[in-house]
């Protein structure tokens with residue numbers, strides 16, 4: 241009864257993010273009531289393994305007592321402290337320092353946000369301020385990658401290169417541009433890693449030329465692995481090649497690690513896999529493992545110094561009431577303790593098992609491609625392995641595949657164009673991973 245009335249209340253009053261509003265009115269919501277480790281329980285008492293860690297965010301797993309305790313203690317001692325007026329709180333300072341210590345290279349300065357979209361949005365403002373402070377305000381253009389996702393803020397949605405975030409919203413703006421994706425499975429230049437890297441380098445150079453040269457280009461945005469675009473992994477060396485090109489051209493390089501940071505691909509930062517140091521890194525999700533909202537912008541020292549010198553004694557006018565919220569920071573510290581106290585290591589081991597397990601499904605007639613790194617993976621479904629013909633959305637809509645997995649006790653992400661996405665909590669056991677693979681096999685068989 242309670243669940244039914246909640247479904248009605250939800251239908252009538254709660255607007256869901258990135259949802260078909262009419263579709264949702266018809267389908268109604270599914271209620272989640274509990275979570276423990278890598279498992280969640282729905283409103284009907286069904287236990288499901290969460291193969292997507294909520295929205296690729298509950299990296300530490302549900303119900304971690306040390307995280308709950310840290311939040312409770314901080315709420316009791318000091319529920320809020322502003323960062324305005326030169327004030328602050330101990331957890332925020334300690335978290336910034338520990339993150340700076342762990343981040344690659346000279347990414348020594350941290351600006352806390354409420355999530356990923358405003359982390360990206362903050363970088364857009366910082367980038368503009370930086371070029372202005374360097375006396376180069378004509379560097380106005382921003383470039384991102386097709387299939388990229390950089391949130392849905394007013395400006396960030398224009399860097400996102402997925403049509404649902406553009407149509408009807410008036411973005412991208414005329415200062416926002418894209419180059420083709422590095423997708424290895426469906427790349428017009430084929431699947432040779434070197435050819436794909438060369439194609440992306442040439443595309444970026446051509447785009448910069450089109451925009452009147454690097455003196456008009458402010459920044460290039462990438463995800464180390466494209467997430468919402470279908471979990472597209474660039475060839476090894478792609479990130480390093482693009483980073484090098486941006487450095488040569490004096491274009492700021494921003495790695496959007498909202499999904500990939502905090503153990504999702506193995507290390508705390510995926511950029512570490514490539515040995516690169518971006519000018520900015522954006523993060524959120526795993527930073528607080530979804531227990532409370534928080535994002536973080538990592539700013540390199542050379543960018544920080546230019547902005548600080550440019551502003552002099554004037555305020556850099558960017559900030560939010562909840563930046564560096566002490567409860568979120570306390571949670572961030574507790575989660576970081578878990579990562580560094582063995583969870584990253586467990587995630588690495590489980591990530592290898594996940595990749596191997598999903599790869600073992602490659603022979604299934606519907607599986608065109610299996611890809612990923614660490615605890616981030618995808619299976620791309622096709623009706624013909626040779627032609628790579630996609631599963632027709634009308635025959636197997638994403639919602640039906642999602643429902644089928646749910647019935648098998650598995651939460652996964654079903655992308656509309658026939659991609660199954662996986663991002664389980666790093667605390668998974670070997671049995672959890674084996675269950676994800678076995679249940680996926682059942683879903684595939686039922687989809688045949």
Ligand code: PLP
Nearest residue numbers: 355356357389390391496498524
């Ligand atoms: N950037 C990337 C790479 C993301 O994957 C996301 C969210 O999935 C965002 C930015 C936006 O983060 P949020 O949803 O916390 O605003």
